[in-house]
Amino acid sequence: MRTMFFTQAVDDALGQAMTADPRIVLFGEDVPLLRRDLLVRFGPKRVRGTPISESAFLGAGVAAAMAGLRPVVEMYMVDFLGVCMDALLNHAAKVELFSGGKWTAPVVVRGPCGGGYGDGGQHEQSLWGWLAHIPGLTVVVPSTPADAGGLILAALQHDGPVIFLEHKLLSETWLEFLGSGARRTVKFDVPAEGEKGAVPEKWEALPIGKAVLRRAGGDVTIVSVGVSVHRALEAAQALGSEGISAGVLDLRSVSPLDKTAVCEAVAQTGRLLVVDEDYEGFGLSGELSAVVSEAGISCKYGRVCTQATIPYARHLEDQILPNKNRIYCGVRQLMQ
Amino acid sequence: MPPDLWSLYALMLKSRLFEEAIAKLWRDGLISGEMHLGTGEEAIIAGVVAHLREGDAMALDHRGTAALFMRGVDPVLILRELLGYPDGLCNGMGGHMHLFSKQYTAASSGIVGTEGPTAAGFAIAAQYLRPGAVAVAFFGEGAMNQGMLMESMSLSSVWNLPVLFVCKDDGWAITTESAKVTGGNLNERARGLGIPAAEADGLNVSAMWEAAHGAIERARSGQGPTFLHARCVHLEGHFLGFQPIRIVRDPLREIPEIAIPLTQSFLRFGGATLSERMAGLKTVIATVLSTVRDPRRDPTNDPLPRARTTLQSDAARLQELEGQLEKEISNVLASALMEVPS
Numbered sequence: 133m134r135t136m137f138f139t140q141a142v143d144d145a146l147g148q149a150m151t152a153d154p155r156i157v158l159f160g161e162d163v164p165l166l167r168r169d170l171l172v173r174f175g176p177k178r179v180r181g182t183p184i185s186e187s188a189f190l191g192a193g194v195a196a197a198m199a200g201l202r203p204v205v206e207m208y209m210v211d212f213l214g215v216c217m218d219a220l221l222n223h224a225a226k227v228e229l230f231s232g233g234k235w236t237a238p239v240v241v242r243g244p245c246g247g248g249y250g251d252g253g254q255h256e257q258s259l260w261g262w263l264a265h266i267p268g269l270t271v272v273v274p275s276t277p278a279d280a281g282g283l284i285l286a287a288l289q290h291d292g293p294v295i296f297l298e299h300k301l302l303s304e305t306w307l308e309f310l311g312s313g314a315r316r317t318v319k320f321d322v323p324a325e326g327e328k329g330a331v332p333e334k335w336e337a338l339p340i341g342k343a344v345l346r347r348a349g350g351d352v353t354i355v356s357v358g359v360s361v362h363r364a365l366e367a368a369q370a371l372g373s374e375g376i377s378a379g380v381l382d383l384r385s386v387s388p389l390d391k392t393a394v395c396e397a398v399a400q401t402g403r404l405l406v407v408d409e410d411y412e413g414f415g416l417s418g419e420l421s422a423v424v425s426e427a428g429i430s431c432k433y434g435r436v437c438t439q440a441t442i443p444y445a446r447h448l449e450d451q452i453l454p455n456k457n458r459i460y461c462g463v464r465q466l467m468q
Numbered sequence: 469m470p471p472d473l474w475s476l477y478a479l480m481l482k483s484r485l486f487e488e489a490i491a492k493l494w495r496d497g498l499i500s501g502e503m504h505l506g507t508g509e510e511a512i513i514a515g516v517v518a519h520l521r522e523g524d525a526m527a528l529d530h531r532g533t534a535a536l537f538m539r540g541v542d543p544v545l546i547l548r549e550l551l552g553y554p555d556g557l558c559n560g561m562g563g564h565m566h567l568f569s570k571q572y573t574a575a576s577s578g579i580v581g582t583e584g585p586t587a588a589g590f591a592i593a594a595q596y597l598r599p600g601a602v603a604v605a606f607f608g609e610g611a612m613n614q615g616m617l618m619e620s621m622s623l624s625s626v627w628n629l630p631v632l633f634v635c636k637d638d639g640w641a642i643t644t645e646s647a648k649v650t651g652g653n654l655n656e657r658a659r660g661l662g663i664p665a666a667e668a669d670g671l672n673v674s675a676m677w678e679a680a681h682g683a684i685e686r687a688r689s690g691q692g693p694t695f696l697h698a699r700c701v702h703l704e705g706h707f708l709g710f711q712p713i714r715i716v717r718d719p720l721r722e723i724p725e726i727a728i729p730l731t732q733s734f735l736r737f738g739g740a741t742l743s744e745r746m747a748g749l750k751t752v753i754a755t756v757l758s759t760v761r762d763p764r765r766d767p768t769n770d771p772l773p774r775a776r777t778t779l780q781s782d783a784a785r786l787q788e789l790e791g792q793l794e795k796e797i798s799n800v801l802a803s804a805l806m807e808v809p810s
Contacts, residue, residue, distance in 0.1 A: 147736070147739070151738035151739055162644055164643075164752070164755070165643040165755065168730060168752050169729050172730055172733055172749045173745060174739050175744025177744065183610070183613035183644075184580050184613050186614075187615045188615070211579075250501035250552075251502055252501065252566050253561075253566070254577070254578045255501075255502075311500075312709070313503070313709020315494075315495060315497055441561075444500075444560060444561055444562055444563030445553070445554075445563075448560065
């Protein structure tokens with residue numbers, strides 16, 4: 133068994149896929165630097181830097197995918213999709229239906245997301261709920277190196293647009309690039325299990341849309357995604373020592389949503405706490421409430437999410453993002 | 469009226485000292501996240517901002533502290549914002565990429581290219597509400613490839629908006645050489661959108677002042693936008709802790725961390741032909757070499773010593789000025805580090 137850091141795993145799996153499939157090309161801003169290890173292995177024809185022209189290169193990535201390539205388009209941050217959302221919203225997501233199912237855009241959009249390192253509210257958003265809201269987009273949010281590698285492979289095999297989000301707290305390279313800048317004077321609350329872990333010798337694609345139970349628990353089901361999965365596990369451990377048995381379900385993808393796994397778990401416990409780093413309103417947490425209601429499951433429901441724009445000040449940021457304490461309190465409340 | 473080099477130099481030096489204080493706080497871990505300084509572009513900022521008056525507006529990029537400081541925003545408030553204090557300029561909510569001063573109609577953004585639409589909007593408001601006022605957009609040459617900036621230039625041209633588009637060209641779009649990802653010539657591009665374009669020496673504050681003077685007067689008198697293109701260097705690269713700069717400053721620590729995985733990947737089974745791999749490797753090496761030969765390392769590209777050379781003729785006055793400014797900034801720093809109000 134090998135162990136890898138999170139982004140190392142993504143790049144390693146990507147390298148395996150690129151070896152097998154010459155249609156895969158990478159492009160985005162600073163990609164020759166960010167993916168330099170892939171550049172020296174696959175050459176500058178397949179690993180290309182772009183101008184700061186997101187509308188052009190994302191839109192082009194969508195159309196190149198329609199025309200037979202398998203582009204991996206890198207966004208510097210998911211927040212910057214605001215600049216070029218049209219390519220996903222009105223094109224990548226629509227072509228399959230508009231063409232009567234005869235044409236698809238199998239583009240992979242790879243981008244760092246999430247907060248916890250002090251860059252402020254324009255650079256630390258999650259936005260997976262915003263993206264998953266649009267029919268036709270697949271949104272993947274892995275929480276461990278093994279899942280990250282397996283899911284990027286699945287994204288590359290998927291016959292439609294996939295947004296693959298890497299949380300910056302899990303990514304050794306992004307956190308250094310944006311968070312520390314090689315300073316030893318700053319510290320971040322990085323979940324060890326998510327940052328580095330065992331990965332298979334040879335990557336196999338994991339199924340997209342299959343949640344995984346990270347911790348079994350009979351009293352309450354915590355459903356989460358990304359870094360918050362690790363925060364939920366920490367809280368569950370603390371609750372366990374107080375006799376509360378909390379299960380943690382890692383969705384791994386926001387769209388498609390593994391409704392079956394959610395319903396099965398919640399039907400058993402009768403309590404659902406959604407922990408979502410994305411915004412609270414009109415998003416994943418509300419969607420999960422609808423999913424269990426529609427399935428006729430009656431349960432006690434709560435959510436721990438990001439309720440407003442993320443403040444710059446570190447201590448305020450730590451309070452607004454889902455953290456162990458907020459999750460702990462959320463569960464205690466459901467147990468009353 | 470010729471530019472007053474003494475006051476322009478004072479503006480630049482104060483800003484430099486201020487930003488050096490910011491850099492120290494960042495290195496000490498008291499400022500979080502990224503930190504993009506304007507060190508190296510002071511001549512451009514000072515040469516333009518010195519012309520601004522009440523009612524004028526500024527649209528700033530992620531590198532806006534120097535412009536806000538020179539415009540007159542309280543430096544203690546800026547520092548306390550960067551420290552994340554509740555009595556900072558934006559109550560600790562924005563941070564350095566998201567600084568706002570309603571008082572000076574100055575707005576920053578971490579989204580590259582947004583300076584265009586923002587300046588255009590400020591200029592539209594000026595046309596209705598503050599005739600004679602202008603809006604300045606400060607952005608890098610990397611932003612010139614952003615659609616919204618080009619669209620804003622076109623809009624400003626057809627609506628004859630009082631905008632000064634200032635392109636601070638350091639040749640690098642983050643870690644990518646701009647020449648390799650930019651089609652055509654930037655001044656020609658502006659002219660193609662119907663905006664007069666001028667080249668100004670971004671290392672020479674007097675030249676910048678004169679270039680900005682004409683352009684701003686033109687906008688004030690209702691003759692529409694101008695595009696000013698000025699070259700500069702960013703002494704700290706894209707941001708503090710910038711990897712290419714770290715390689716140059718501390719090669720023994722940085723190079724093995726990059727070279728080992730790079731070599732392993734280069735030699736890895738499966739992938740491109742040797743010639744393609746070599747081409748990839750050349751790209752990486754060329755980037756490192758271009759940093760080693762970087763103009764950032766050449767002191768003649770620093771606008772401050774340039775201005776200072778001219779002022780040396782009155783050494784006593786210069787010494788007094790510099791001493792006074794150093795004291796001023798150290799007072800600012802002391803006030804900024806005062807305890808957080810409870």
